[in-house]
Amino acid sequence: MAIRCRRSAAIAACSGSRSEYHKRLVRKICKFLVQIGSMTVNEEMGKDLDDVCCLLQTALIGRSMLILLDDVWEQDIVDRFTKLYDNDCRYLVTTRDEAIYEIAEAEKVEISKDDIKEISKEILLYHSLLSVEELPPVAEVLLDRCGHHPLTVAVMGKALRKETRVEKWDKAISNLSTYATCAPGPVSYVNEKDVESTLTIFGSFEYSLEAMPENSRSFFMVLAAISWEEPVPEACLESIWSALLQNSLFSLVVSKLVEGSLIIKLEDQLLYHMHDMVSLYLENKTNDAVRTLLSESISDCAALVAPWLFVFGKECVKGPAEQKIRSFFSQLEFMEIEILLGSTTQALMTCRSISDFEASRLGFSKILGPRIAEIISVGSPDLIFAIIKAITVIFFQADYINLAQSLETAGSIDKLIDLLGVCEDTSTVANFSYVLAKISEHVDATIADEILSRIPMDRIAGLLSPENELWHESVFTTLASMTKVGKLKAVETMIESGVDKKLLVLLGNGSEISQHHAIVMLKTFCELGAPLQGCMGPAVLIHLPWHARISLERFVLFDQSVPPSPKPQQFDVILHKIRQRDSKEIIEAIQGLLPLAERAKDSTVQDLLLGSNLFGRLSLLLQCREVESNQNQVRSQTAFLVMKLACTGGEPYVHRFLELNIVHDLIGMMQCNIDELQDSAYYALHQIVFAKGGSLVLQRFLQLGTIEKLVNLLDCKSLKTKDLAMQLLVDIAVVGTKPCIERMLASHVVEKLVALEKAGEPFGGAVSRYIQGLNMCKNVQSAERAVMKQHILRKVRSAVRGHKLEASLVASVEYCIAEGSQGASSSGRKKK
Numbered sequence: 001m002a003i004r005c006r007r008s009a010a011i012a013a014c015s016g017s018r019s020e021y022h023k024r025l026v027r028k029i030c031k032f033l034v035q036i037g038s039m040t041v042n043e044e045m046g047k048d049l050d051d052v053c054c055l056l057q058t059a060l061i062g063r064s065m066l067i068l069l070d071d072v073w074e075q076d077i078v079d080r081f082t083k084l085y086d087n088d089c090r091y092l093v094t095t096r097d098e099a100i101y102e103i104a105e106a107e108k109v110e111i112s113k114d115d116i117k118e119i120s121k122e123i124l125l126y127h128s129l130l131s132v133e134e135l136p137p138v139a140e141v142l143l144d145r146c147g148h149h150p151l152t153v154a155v156m157g158k159a160l161r162k163e164t165r166v167e168k169w170d171k172a173i174s175n176l177s178t179y180a181t182c183a184p185g186p187v188s189y190v191n192e193k194d195v196e197s198t199l200t201i202f203g204s205f206e207y208s209l210e211a212m213p214e215n216s217r218s219f220f221m222v223l224a225a226i227s228w229e230e231p232v233p234e235a236c237l238e239s240i241w242s243a244l245l246q247n248s249l250f251s252l253v254v255s256k257l258v259e260g261s262l263i264i265k266l267e268d269q270l271l272y273h274m275h276d277m278v279s280l281y282l283e284n285k286t287n288d289a290v291r292t293l294l295s296e297s298i299s300d301c302a303a304l305v306a307p308w309l310f311v312f313g314k315e316c317v318k319g320p321a322e323q324k325i326r327s328f329f330s331q332l333e334f335m336e337i338e339i340l341l342g343s344t345t346q347a348l349m350t351c352r353s354i355s356d357f358e359a360s361r362l363g364f365s366k367i368l369g370p371r372i373a374e375i376i377s378v379g380s381p382d383l384i385f386a387i388i389k390a391i392t393v394i395f396f397q398a399d400y401i402n403l404a405q406s407l408e409t410a411g412s413i414d415k416l417i418d419l420l421g422v423c424e425d426t427s428t429v430a431n432f433s434y435v436l437a438k439i440s441e442h443v444d445a446t447i448a449d450e451i452l453s454r455i456p457m458d459r460i461a462g463l464l465s466p467e468n469e470l471w472h473e474s475v476f477t478t479l480a481s482m483t484k485v486g487k488l489k490a491v492e493t494m495i496e497s498g499v500d501k502k503l504l505v506l507l508g509n510g511s512e513i514s515q516h517h518a519i520v521m522l523k524t525f526c527e528l529g530a531p532l533q534g535c536m537g538p539a540v541l542i543h544l545p546w547h548a549r550i551s552l553e554r555f556v557l558f559d560q561s562v563p564p565s566p567k568p569q570q571f572d573v574i575l576h577k578i579r580q581r582d583s584k585e586i587i588e589a590i591q592g593l594l595p596l597a598e599r600a601k602d603s604t605v606q607d608l609l610l611g612s613n614l615f616g617r618l619s620l621l622l623q624c625r626e627v628e629s630n631q632n633q634v635r636s637q638t639a640f641l642v643m644k645l646a647c648t649g650g651e652p653y654v655h656r657f658l659e660l661n662i663v664h665d666l667i668g669m670m671q672c673n674i675d676e677l678q679d680s681a682y683y684a685l686h687q688i689v690f691a692k693g694g695s696l697v698l699q700r701f702l703q704l705g706t707i708e709k710l711v712n713l714l715d716c717k718s719l720k721t722k723d724l725a726m727q728l729l730v731d732i733a734v735v736g737t738k739p740c741i742e743r744m745l746a747s748h749v750v751e752k753l754v755a756l757e758k759a760g761e762p763f764g765g766a767v768s769r770y771i772q773g774l775n776m777c778k779n780v781q782s783a784e785r786a787v788m789k790q791h792i793l794r795k796v797r798s799a800v801r802g803h804k805l806e807a808s809l810v811a812s813v814e815y816c817i818a819e820g821s822q823g824a825s826s827s828g829r830k831k832k
Contacts, residue, residue: 001032001035001036001065001066001067001068002067002068002070003028003029003031003032003067003068003069003070004028004070004071005028005069005070005071005072005073005074005077006070006071006073006229006276009021009024009025009028009073009074009077010073010074011074021074022048022049025049025077026047026048026049026052029049029052029053029056030047030052032056033052033055033056033059034746036059036063036065037708037711037746037747037748038055038058038059038746053080056080056081056084057084057085060084060086060087060089061086061087062086062087062088063087063088063089064087064088064089065089065090066089066090066091066092067081067089067090067091067092068091068092068093068094069081069091069092069093069094070094071094071095071096071276072093072094072095072097072100073095073096073097073100074100075100078091078093078100116148117143117148119148119150120143120146120148120149120150120153121139121143123150123153123154123157124139124142124143124153124156124157125157126157127153127154127157127158127161127261128157128158128160128161128162128163129161129162130162130164134164136164136165136166136169137166138166138169138170138173139169141173142156142169142172142173142176145173145176145177145200146176146200146204147197147200147201149197149200149201151201151204151261151275151277151278152200152201152204154261155204155205155207155208155260155261155262156172156176156204156207156208158208158259158260158261159172159207159208159211159260160172172207175207175210176200176203176204176207177203178203179202179203179204179206179207179210180199180200180202180203180204181199181203198277198280201277201281202281205262205278205281208260208261208262209260209262211260212256212257212260213248213253213256215244215246215248215253216253216256216257218244218246219240219241219244219246219253219254219257220257220262220263221282221285221288221289221292222240222244222289222292222293223237223240223263223274223282223289224282224283224285224286224288224289225240225286225289225290225293225309225313225314225317226240226309226312226313226314226317227312227313227314227315227317228273228274228276228278228279230352231266231269231271231272231273231352232271232272232273232312233270233271233272233312233350233352234254234270234271234272235270235346235347235350236308236311236312236347236350237250237254237272238250239304239305239308239343239346239347240293240305240308241253241254242301242304242305243293243297243301243302243304243305244292244297244301245297245298245301254272261275261278262274262278263278268797268810269794269797286314286316286317289317290309290317290320293305293309294306294309294320294321294324299328299333299336300335300336300339302324302336303328303333303336303337303339303340303343304339304340304343305343306321306324306325306328306340306343307321307325307340307343307344307346307347307364308343308347309321310322310325310347310360310363310364311347311348311351311356311360312347322363322367325340325367326367328340329367329368329371329375330371332374332375332378334379334380334383337375337379337383337386338382338383338386341386341387341389341390342386342389342390344364344390344393344394345389345390345393345394347360348360348361348364348393348394348783349393349783349786349787350790351787353787353791354738354742354784354787354788354791357783357784357787358784361393361394361396361783364394365394365395365396365399368390368394369395369399369402369403369406370406372387372391372403372406372407373403373406373407373409373410373412374410375387376407376410376412376415376416377410377411377412377415381419381422384415384416384419385419385428385431388416388428388431388432388435389427389431391403391435392431392434392435392474392782393782393783394783395438396781400438400439400441400442401442403439403442404439404441404442404443405442407439408443408444408447413436413439413443413447413451416432416435416436416439417436417450417451417454419432420432420433420436420454420455420456421454421456426463426471427471429456429459429460429463430460430463430471430474430475430478431474433455433456433460433474433475433478434474434477434478436451436454436455437451437452437455437477437478437479437481437482437485438477438481439451440452440481440482440485441481441484441485448485448486449486452482452485452486452490452493453493455478455482457493457494457496457497457499458497460475460478460479460497460499461494461497461498461499461502463475464499464502464503464505464506465502465505466505466506466509466510466511466514469510469511469514472510472513472514472517473517473782474782476517476520476521476778477778479494479499479521480521480524480778482494483521483524483525483528487528488528488529488530491524491525491528491530492530494525495525495530495531500522500525500530503518503521503522504518504522506518507519512772512776513772513775513776516734516776517776517778520778571596571608571612574589574592574593575589575612575613575614575617577589577592578590578593578614578617578621579617583630583631583633583634584630586621586634586637587630587633587634587637590634590637590638590640590641591637593614593641594641594644596608596609597641597644597645597648597649598644598648599648600644600645600648600649600653601648601649601650606649606652609645609649609653610652610653610656615656615657615659615660615662616660618638618641618642618660618662619660619661619662619665621634621635621638622635622638622639622642622662622665622666622669623665623668632674632676632677635669635677635680636676636677636680639666639669639677639680639681639683639684640680640684642657642662642666642684642688643683643684643687643688646684646687646688646691646693647687647691650691650692650693651691651692651693651696652693653693654688654691654692654693654694654696654697655693655696657688657697658696658697658700663685663688663697663700664704664706666681666684666685666688667681667685667706667709667710669681670682670685670721670724670725670728671713671716671718671721673718673720675720678720678721678724679724681724682724682727682728685728685731686727686728686731689728689731689732689735690731690734690735694735695735695737698732698735698736698737698740701732701740702739702740702743707732707740707743707744707747708743708747710725710728710729710732711725711729711744711747711748711749711752712747713725714726714729714749714752714753714755714756715752719762722756722763723762723763726753726756726763726766726769726770729744729749729770729773730769730770730772730773731773732744732773733770733773733774733776733777734773734774734776734777735777735779736777736779737779737780738779738780738784741774741777741780741788745788745791745792745795749770750767750770750792750795750796750799751795751799753766753767753770754766754767754795754796754799754800754809755799757800757805757809758800758803758805765812767792767796767809767812767813767816768812768813768816770792771789771792771813771816771817772816774788774789774792789817790817792813792817793810793813793814793817796809796810796813797810
């Protein structure tokens with residue numbers, strides 16, 4: 001595992017501020033902790049360096065790994081790692097700072113001058129596209145003038161590509177010296193010993209830029225505004241290029257910079273990186289770049305680029321970008337606000353990580369939130385359409401509370417309702433209905449009723465057809481809010497518009513994700529007492545896919561022939577039987593308990609079951625204790641009873657299962673070597689996590705590190721255990737919260753699933769199944785899900801690179817991501 005420290009993680013690079021240095025080091029160590037599965041991406045918030053070092057100490061206890069501390073500029077970093085104890089880790093430190101080399105108490109390896117010369121010559125040959133025979137003798141002089149620095153050699157080699165004339169090489173050497181002399185001095189934190197070599201490197205950049213067209217040079221200079229600590233998406237660079245109002249194609253300009261080694265395009269990804277020396281060269285050009293992009297550009301160009309700088313700019317750039325964004329809102333410049341909102345949603349959707357997305361989203365929410373009501377009250381329809389679209393990406397549940405209050409105070413809700421009535425564009429109808437349904441959760445009953453009555457349910461129902469999967473996620477969220485607010489009355493309106501029949505069509509012909517959402521919605525209808533028996537009788541259900549049929553029968557057509565609850569005396573007889581050691585009596589007792597399990601939600605039955613010691617006995621039976629024979633059958637029947645209690649009884653029973661560790665008993669049973677027991681355990685766990693109260697299970701999983709243990713089961717030898725662990729992880733992705741999914745990703749679930757796919761059947765499509773589960777998750781926002789899926793795609797590309805399955809696996813994952821993200825693809829369409 002590697003921690004790339006770079007020159008920016010040095011006290012001198014922080015203008016001598018130890019607090020800023022500590023912040024940067026915290027980010028580096030937290031990223032490492034996320035990589036090894038000991039922290040989720042959001043947990044670094046609010047932690048100081050001492051806290052993080054304590055977490056690092058705990059995370060490495062008993063572990064054995066090689067840790068690369070790359071490009072270290074502070075001895076303090078080395079000391080913090082070498083002081084860690086109770087681990088078997090080894091450290092490899094690379095540094096260009098002689099002080100680190102001299103102080104560190106370690107075996108020291110220095111690359112010899114002969115090795116350096118040989119390496120630099122190979123770099124020159126590679127980038128100049130010349131053979132050894134074609135290389136002019138004066139090349140040795142050029143290498144010496146470059147100081148054999150790899151980046152300088154690469155830049156000069158590309159500038160002299162396929163050039164064999166000696167006079168051209170002589171001129172290049174002369175120009176390099178001239179440019180090095182005239183190059184802007186390096187920033188103050190460069191060591192005195194490095195100043196001369198740094199100036200030579202800067203001179204090579206000047207030489208490379210001089211050979212480029214003016215538009216490439218101007219574009220490169222404004223890249224000083226970007227933070228290059230992490231790769232930057234191509235869309236960010238393209239937006240900056242657009243703000244410069246140049247005529248040439250972006251792809252041509254950026255390729256010139258790549259060819260000149262001034263930026264680096266990551267293989268097979270729409271991401272760009274920058275060498276730290278190039279970033280250092282641009283350091284003192286940041287203010288000029290900000291002035292060019294935000295102050296001197298025309299207003300619509302500034303509106304286009306400001307959100308990108310707010311998300312991907314340097315820390316010193318985020319402030320001016322925020323001020324520019326606020327100025328557009330305060331001056332009510334409608335055209336610029338519309339451009340800004342579109343750019344904001346695009347910038348958020350390309351965030352590099354979930355933590356970056358959350359931080360940027362929160363920032364935009366604070367800027368946009370207080371101004372929305374005023375803008376809606378005076379804005380044009382087109383501007384309001386843009387605002388509504390942005391809200392669906394930027395706002396989360398807590399934001400809608402403040403939004404509803406401000407709109408209600410400003411009297412703007414009626415305007416939104418009226419605009420919804422004249423919407424023609426499908427995406428606008430979907431977005432307006434989504435936002436208004438969310439608002440209805442936080443206003444008084446009269447306004448909420450008015451909102452629900454004006455949502456065009458006929459059009460919403462039309463969006464539920466299988467060919468309109470593009471809008472399904474938005475529509476299902478809208479329906480969920482409506483049923484939450486309007487209860488049975490809202491459901492009856494939906495049924496009048498044929499929503500129930502549309503849901504049944506989806507069960508038969510929709511995608512797996514749509515089928516899942518349809519089942520959840522029909523379940524909600526039934527729980528609210530909707531009259532569905534006519535449209536979901538046996539004659540209809542028999543034509544549905546088997547998993548959909550089973551799911552519906554469980555809560556719609558439960559067995560009405562179950563006898564009334566037994567008297568306490570009869571229950572005592574059953575409890576007496578189940579406490580015996582004879583397997584026959586135990587199985588008879590379990591069979592006798594199944595009718596009770598069918599009515600576990602009944603208050604009398606619930607008091608009877610939960611007031612007994614039944615659950616302690618079930619735990620013992622799952623562990624195969626105190627049973628004389630037919631142990632496997634007893635354990636299987638016990639798991640089935642647990643499943644029925646969870647399905648029917650919900651949260652009170654799940655809570656008791658957790659108290660007595662029954663859930664973890666089932667996880668242990670899932671790892672045995674008997675197929676029947678493993679299947680019984682998995683199906684019971686599946687129903688428990690999907691039952692009401694399943695959230696309690698997930699909370700316990702997070703507390704006890706169970707998710708990490710389930711992910712580690714993907715490495716076990718048993719194919720059956722691997723398969724069931726994979727299915728359970730997909731289940732958790734479907735019903736889990738953001739912390740659950742982040743914990744799985746931090747535990748390298750994607751890399752392990754890729755390893756399974758590499759092993760072949762029966763694990764083909766493992767990653768796609770996981771993504772499909774994530775697509776079904778209702779506990780994360782669509783924007784968060786998009787960021788997560790891009791994170792997964794990057795992990796897949798890295799894990800499968802060079803393998804024979806690389807092309808097919810990446811293609812299948814990209815297809816799966818696109819299939820589940822179609823609703824976001826409409827963001828670029830103009831609203832009407």
